[in-house]
Amino acid sequence: MSNKTEIKIRGYHLDMYRHVNNARYLEFLEEGRWAFFEDNPNFDGWPKGIAFFVVNININYRMGATLGDTLEIGTVISHLGDKSGIMHQEAILKGTESVVADADVTFVIVDSRTQKALTLEGELLALLERLADPKGLNAR
Amino acid sequence: MSNKTEIKIRGYHLDMYRHVNNARYLEFLEEGRWAFFEDNPNFDGWPKGIAFFVVNININYRMGATLGDTLEIGTVISHLGDKSGIMHQEAILKGTESVVADADVTFVIVDSRTQKALTLEGELLALLERLADPKGLNAR
Amino acid sequence: MSNKTEIKIRGYHLDMYRHVNNARYLEFLEEGRWAFFEDNPNFDGWPKGIAFFVVNININYRMGATLGDTLEIGTVISHLGDKSGIMHQEAILKGTESVVADADVTFVIVDSRTQKALTLEGELLALLERLADPKGLNAR
């Protein structure tokens, strides 16, 4: 994946099953998205007056992760539609190809004043396309 | 909905947008599921040797909830399939019909020893059907 | 104690020891403080331009609390000094006199603009004294 963030599993991440609690994964995914934007050479903050909102998260819990595991959170923009986009995120057990959890995170870009979702077109779409393909190598 | 849990939104639930953070909703949903089982007259704990595991959560964030709001978390078992079931959960702004968030939570019942999902049949299916319809009024 | 909030311990509150994690208690204490103010007949919000800030928490963890326990969070204002006050909070195992955790929470009232702590005097002190003794029965 284009961006990777490492998280070591600690005691406070676990719940009564001694596995990472399902709510905690959403913090790991949010951490991954912050890193995705921060590390993206084509990102310099959102233009004034707009904001990024998550409207749906569809997450599969495939395996338990436990104390001492390290997860790699991978994040890509996988789809850009008319009014919303999707970031695909995976938590992989480091050193393996085992997917612990994966999620599609649907987002909209809202006008901060009206709180309405903007159509993804023009300069806004161009920015999202550069974020989706930071090196500009691939045709979309 | 058949079971309702109230949660008052406090300062520590909010994030930088002064809305409830998206990870926190998964704790609210888990709270709702614990209350669903606890309050269900047909539930007296899982039979020995089996456990309830969440394998997917598909959650829509429809509105922001903020300080001073009270959410009602409603929980029902909405589907029982061959190997998995679905709990439908909604967070409603108290005193309104506004859905702040809603989710389908897919679960499996695993054999605690093998960690494999059990087929929902026989006594296990009968238990889940009684949980789904605690008053036994409705044909399924 | 003058104000009591009940919290049922759920799976997501626990950590690898199957006890409530030490960070989670600080959320329980914050929940108790919100309830303290909300339920206090002498509280109608802070006057404009001032804010309540926590500057120290000194918490004793006396026993583990686990799944199915119910904690009662009791909260009082126990001290008002020149520049700061203290709220004493206890988490009691419901139905017993067992103190699971207790804390002194030191707060200041800041001028929202300058972010400096205000001297507790005049009307501000009178308000805090009414909060400390909501029924006005006791001499301080």
Place this chain on the structure above:
Amino acid sequence: MSNKTEIKIRGYHLDMYRHVNNARYLEFLEEGRWAFFEDNPNFDGWPKGIAFFVVNININYRMGATLGDTLEIGTVISHLGDKSGIMHQEAILKGTESVVADADVTFVIVDSRTQKALTLEGELLALLERLADPKGLNAR
């Protein structure tokens, strides 16, 4: 400090004041303690049958930390007494000498079976002294 862990402040760490919430700091401190043990050349896990329990945290909140700040969590063992020890921890704003929060964390070592605190003597004390001074350079 002898061990340092970096934490970047993200949106999900903040609360309604857009500062890191006071409960979250206890997770940062726990993260720092895990790293302290993990990185300590003299630590190879606790001997069988004993466990590390936190019995008191006394934390000062000195400044707000906000989005984009990086905190360095420093951790040392600062005191070893008869029945308990103290870890001193500081959260410093990276690149400055500003202390955002600092804490004394009092711990005991318990017999896992009896859950009673052990006297810090003999081999157990020697281990803790090596952890306190990993390079063995300083007289205590």
